[in-house]
Amino acid sequence: MFDVTRYAAAADTIIAAGRFLYGQGWSPATSSNYSARIDEHHVAITVSGRHKGELGAGDVMVVDLEGRPVQSECKSSAETLLHTVLYDIFPDVGAVLHTHSVNATVLSRLLPPGTPLKLEGYELQKAFSGVQSHESVLEIPVFDNTQDITALAEQTKAWFADHPEQPGYLIRGHGLYTWGKTMADCLRHVEAFEFLLECELETMRVRP
Ligand SMILES: CSC[C@@H](O)[C@@H](O)C(=O)COP(=O)(O)O
Numbered sequence: 701m702f703d704v705t706r707y708a709a710a711a712d713t714i715i716a717a718g719r720f721l722y723g724q725g726w727s728p729a730t731s732s733n734y735s736a737r738i739d740e741h742h743v744a745i746t747v748s749g750r751h752k753g754e755l756g757a758g759d760v761m762v763v764d765l766e767g768r769p770v771q772s773e774c775k776s777s778a779e780t781l782l783h784t785v786l787y788d789i790f791p792d793v794g795a796v797l798h799t800h801s802v803n804a805t806v807l808s809r810l811l812p813p814g815t816p817l818k819l820e821g822y823e824l825q826k827a828f829s830g831v832q833s834h835e836s837v838l839e840i841p842v843f844d845n846t847q848d849i850t851a852l853a854e855q856t857k858a859w860f861a862d863h864p865e866q867p868g869y870l871i872r873g874h875g876l877y878t879w880g881k882t883m884a885d886c887l888r889h890v891e892a893f894e895f896l897l898e899c900e901l902e903t904m905r906v907r908p
């Protein structure tokens with residue numbers, strides 16, 4: 701069983717994150733899903749289909765690390781397994797955020813299949829936990845979009861088990877997944893990604 705006080709604290713961070721991310725235009729039209737770890741075996745996650753700018757306590761539920769609902773009749777995010785595999789392979793991950801920004805959607809469609817997004821030479825890469833220099837090379841994988849979330853969860857799990865230092869991934873024509881030790885770290889990662897994705901798109905515009 702999970703601690704209710706810890707659940708309430710996790711839900712509060714999710715609700716506040718939703719208000720911010722929706723306000724930025726990165727979670728339109730009920731898209732996106734957010735989660736925060738409660739303990740070793742439980743995660744608070746958004747209920748499927750809810751408006752992410754207007755989340756309340758009833759829009760956040762608990763699942764275990766296999767993605768099964770715990771003490772809830774609600775249906776958790778359709779992409780629950782994409783969250784739980786990350787908590788499973790990274791014991792220090794405390795929050796996962798998935799967003800649907802225009803930049804993530806457009807850039808992921810422009811990159812040729814099989815080509816990761818290579819981020820190199822940007823000072824803002826240091827906003828990612830563990831990155832010390834603009835000279836580090838980040839290779840952000842772009843997975844093909846699919847409605848088979850179980851298969852995609854297996855794919856992402858295998859890739860990140862081998863590349864634990866990479867801070868996130870894109871799904872083509874769909875959006876961004878990133879995570880952090882705390883919700884604050886995770887929100888900083890979303891912001892960093894958004895800045896860097898926009899830089900990449902702008903670079904393509906002026907230097908096609
Ligand atoms: C509103 S379309 C977006 C959804 O298909 C999905 O990708 C998404 O991000 C939200 O799904 P949800 O089940 O609410 O977590």
Ligand SMILES: [Zn+2]
Pocket residue numbers: 731732733779798800874875
């Ligand atoms: Zn989505």
